[in-house]
Amino acid sequence: MNRNDLANQHCQPRKGKENAIAPDQVQELLAQLPGWELANDGKAIVKDFRFDDFHRTLGFINAVGFMANREDHHPDLEAGYGHCQVLWSTHDVGGLSLNDFVCAARVEALLA
Numbered sequence: 001m002n003r004n005d006l007a008n009q010h011c012q013p014r015k016g017k018e019n020a021i022a023p024d025q026v027q028e029l030l031a032q033l034p035g036w037e038l039a040n041d042g043k044a045i046v047k048d049f050r051f052d053d054f055h056r057t058l059g060f061i062n063a064v065g066f067m068a069n070r071e072d073h074h075p076d077l078e079a080g081y082g083h084c085q086v087l088w089s090t091h092d093v094g095g096l097s098l099n100d101f102v103c104a105a106r107v108e109a110l111l112a
């Protein structure tokens with residue numbers, strides 16, 4: 001599945017370990033998402049986005065937040081004047097589900 005295919009999907013209710021993504025598929029999906037890396041012992045994916053000023057950073061946060069609420073899948077965000085780190089993990093799975101990669105691709109699409 002490439003980045004476009006991912007970004008065109010919607011999140012689905014995914015609960016339980018059976019919805020966790022196997023490590024080899026994690027690597028395949030990560031390869032479609034430049035700049036995204038594993039975090040938290042492979043239970044999350046993360047990327048730090050840089051902006052020229054706080055207005056642009058806040059605009060990004062609002063766009064990500066709007067998308068996240070529509071998808072009912074929510075990131076951890078850490079922001080400063082000119083950056084925002086976005087971390088996706090599926091609490092209901094206790095690690096990575098396809099929802100995390102769909103949302104990472106949707107974040108990339110916001111900036112494309």
Ligand SMILES: C[C@H](O)[C@H](O)[C@H]1CNC2=NC(N)=NC(=O)C2=N1
Pocket residue numbers: 072073074075088089090091092093
């Ligand atoms: C009921 C509701 O759909 C769930 O609690 C959703 C909400 N947003 C979520 N966000 C994230 N990141 N992981 C989840 O497991 C999750 N679950």
